[in-house]
Amino acid sequence: MTDVKFETREIGSLAKPPWRVKAFAGRPVEEGDVAEAERWAQKLELDGTEELVETLRREEIGKDDLRLVDDWSSRYGLALLERAGLDVVYDGEQRRTEMYDHVIRHARGFEQRGTVRSFDNKYYSKAACVEEPSIDGPYDVDEYRFLSARTDHRLKVPFTGPYTIVDWSYDEHYGRHGALGATAEQRAGARRRFMLDVAERVVRPNAAAVVEAGCDWIQIDEPALTTRPDEVPLGVEAFNKSVEGIPSARRSLHVCFSDYSLLFPHVLELDDCFELQLEFANRDSHELGTDGADRPGYEPLFLFADHEDAPNVGLGVLDIHTNFVEPAELVRDRIVYAAELLGPERVSVNPDCGLRTRSWDVAYEKLANMVEGTRLAEEALNRAHAGSR
């Protein structure tokens, strides 16, 4: 048996630094913000940040300056993930406003429809599909090329999936006519047409162009996938439509904060999907241990144990909702538990989701511990295997 080795990677977004947020909002960048840029440049060993610092200190930051701020924010994100020790990286989606808005801004056929409450005093903007969606051209290729020119690490590019785009949008086009008193079949038919069009006309051409530019791993993000349990098969069909005809690239699917039992057996129909990246740490205990009783959050892994032909597992080992920094030993035990249940060849390691709600300090500590914990898990498993030979 070859030595056990787990691949580590990010999932999605990191917080945007205050100097970026303020510069783009047209608000004054304060000296403390500049000091943060300098501190992180030193920590990440980033060279050439003098031009950024000089720009941030200007009284007015012009359009060209914003491009430079945008680039540097992307480089900081990339460097943070590299420096934390991850094998597979991106830039923490620094150039993207938010996963839904990023698509809507670049797609045709959508119009903003105002603010809706998420909960309490938290709100989100929601758009409506008003005509058949499309894109003028791929919109993530430049982002990918910029990063690929600046790293030796493997890059994994995230794309918001068609199910989530549709589920988070109003439909003023496909289901517009005859909605009142329509049959369930009519409503489902309209929704399916909407979703498959988004997959084919928005997600696929953008992802295909990024692969064409050299990317060898695309990640489809579908946080909404289990929102309507009876529509999981439709979400699977939309994933397949999104990646149809895209050659030579690893495909994976990220789903978080969902009832994973709803995914099975439908995910077995995903076309050539390498892996499901799922959230577990959010549900787990902080106690050490590698027995099932120690790892209640990882109970959904039995779904994978029961389906050997299921995609691999991208094992979420960091809770992105708390500032609790998981000790490396806790990460180790989570990985060991999963590897012993499924076999190490079916497991890779990532956070539950993007770390955008955490400060960079917390995100960095968490990720660094994730990498350290992964090495500890490899040692433990290799030691156990050596002992059993």
Add this chain to the structure above:
Amino acid sequence: MQAFAPGIHPRSEALVQATRDLDRGRTSAEAVDEQLQRDLDELVRVQQEAGLDLLADGMLRWQDLFRPLLEASDGLEPGPLTRFLDTNSFYRAPTATSAEPRLREPLDERYAAPLPSSRIVTLPSPYALAHGTGIPAKVVAAGVLKPQLDALEAELVVLGEPFLARDGAGGLDELREALDALAGGPPLALQITFGDARELLENGLAELPVEGIGVDFYATHAGDLPQGFDKLLLAGVVDARSSALEEPQEIADFVGRLGVERVALVPNGDLQYVSEPIARQKLARLGTARTARAKETAA
């Protein structure tokens, strides 16, 4: 033929900003209160202009359908953040801390505002309020909702029920017992929001001890309404989860085909799932549809 709008109304952009600012420490609670009053005044004006028959306060202070009642009760509290049905919005699920919750005192005017003419008030149905708590709905009805209802003056109290259509007809008996415990107060209507009521209608929804039954006609086929329906039908004919604006004449024609004598045109659930400018237009169209249908009936 009537028209009115139960449930939680969306906040204006100004109120959205004020509440965001409050969370970030950039404004005061008093400033938010002032904006809340402006929103309420505007909502009343919009409803009057639309010609709605009963006014609603839009529950502008309610964070979700349950929160004020949970915070005003002993034995119930706001629980984990939970996705509301299949929307991208969330609520604090009621959690029980005792077997017999009790309302400490009825909600005051901040949560059921006095209005310049006859009003409707919306409360959660006892089944919804008890959902997931492990406490029978009739216990929640007697201990929490009944004292609240007894303190209310309203032309109609609409009990919002988002869960029963998904749980199935098995919950009807529990709900019937709970509604019995609410008798003797203001007239009640039970509104099945955002769900297909077919199975419930087939199993006696229309016989529940309430004055009115609400049906979402964006999830329920018109043909599923039972023959001889003789209660007030709260016809959910404006889709509160769609930004598309309904055609009033289409609504009027649809309601005409239902063949029900007493109808109130309502949204199919809380309008808070669209933005405030869209909700405002939907209210106007609700009123226009009511007028169009009334003219057809008179003719």
